[in-house]
Amino acid sequence: MGNQKNIKSAIWGFIVGDALGVPYEFTDRETMKAFPATGMIGYGTHHQPAGTWSDDSSLMLCVLENLIHQGGPRDLADSFVNWYTKGYMTAHGEVFDIGHTTRNAIDNLIAEVKPHLSGGNRVYSAGNGSLMRCLPYAFKEDISKSINSMIIENKITHRSHLCHLCCIFYVWFVKELLDGGDKLSAMKYAIACIKFRWNISDDEEESTHLGWGNFKKLFAKGFSSLPESEIQSTGYVLSTLEAVIWCFLNTDNYKDAVLKAVNLGGDTDTIAALTGGVAGLYYGYNSIQEEWISAVANPSIIISVLNKIDTNTNNILI
Numbered sequence: 001m002g003n004q005k006n007i008k009s010a011i012w013g014f015i016v017g018d019a020l021g022v023p024y025e026f027t028d029r030e031t032m033k034a035f036p037a038t039g040m041i042g043y044g045t046h047h048q049p050a051g052t053w054s055d056d057s058s059l060m061l062c063v064l065e066n067l068i069h070q071g072g073p074r075d076l077a078d079s080f081v082n083w084y085t086k087g088y089m090t091a092h093g094e095v096f097d098i099g100h101t102t103r104n105a106i107d108n109l110i111a112e113v114k115p116h117l118s119g120g121n122r123v124y125s126a127g128n129g130s131l132m133r134c135l136p137y138a139f140k141e142d143i144s145k146s147i148n149s150m151i152i153e154n155k156i157t158h159r160s161h162l163c164h165l166c167c168i169f170y171v172w173f174v175k176e177l178l179d180g181g182d183k184l185s186a187m188k189y190a191i192a193c194i195k196f197r198w199n200i201s202d203d204e205e206e207s208t209h210l211g212w213g214n215f216k217k218l219f220a221k222g223f224s225s226l227p228e229s230e231i232q233s234t235g236y237v238l239s240t241l242e243a244v245i246w247c248f249l250n251t252d253n254y255k256d257a258v259l260k261a262v263n264l265g266g267d268t269d270t271i272a273a274l275t276g277g278v279a280g281l282y283y284g285y286n287s288i289q290e291e292w293i294s295a296v297a298n299p300s301i302i303i304s305v306l307n308k309i310d311t312n313t314n315n316i317l318i
Ligand SMILES: [Mg+2]
Pocket: 054, 055, 056, 097, 269, 270
């Protein structure tokens, strides 16, 4: 595969990051400082063997497969229900990790609530559950159309405008890297895109709460120079996004980027997965530790989704 920037390096980078973070999820930063992560281990928080990937990779792969099949929001909602109830697209045939907002939304879907109404839309529903699965949208040919589909499909679980904006930022950031941009231009384009989309909102009550202040830290020139103590690593969508971008900007290779993410503690798997997605893409497949890739559980499910992509292109053709 070489070091070309393509979707496979991003997807593998993401899944390896997820698996690195799973054993440490919810561990506080002080504990991570005392016992830092240095590689792929098993057990810990969720008592899973080494290489086990979680909801982040499962839901991201559901999105990827749905895009390849040109499915709509209903098809994607069905695959989320299958994941939750039957262990579809999982490392070991079962779900061991799920966020509150996503769980509520899937319970709504099971109760036959329509996919555009099943997601949480309160300010407190601004978790990272839609951000964790948005990576594949960056690889569609028509990025504007892709972002519009993403917002519709985000709503299956998350209807918060802030969640949409964070996803738009991440997808544009990835898209710019895919197109050959460097870290600085990825920041620039992602910020410009959020500013452009600023006025596009739904009917959420949070519109009144959502000011530029939310993005002030991420958009500031000195963002990458902020000390670690200024970077939170919680499941709040904005904190997750800040942590991901900060880890990527402050390292110069895949391994250091994802380990930095895990060692922040907190929502380690999601933050390492999203960091691994950008770092895998930027540094290339060969930059990902071979022993980490070979430790990943149930690789055949990942390979079978990736094999459906035209290998001659960087894009998922639609
Ligand atoms: Mg997870």
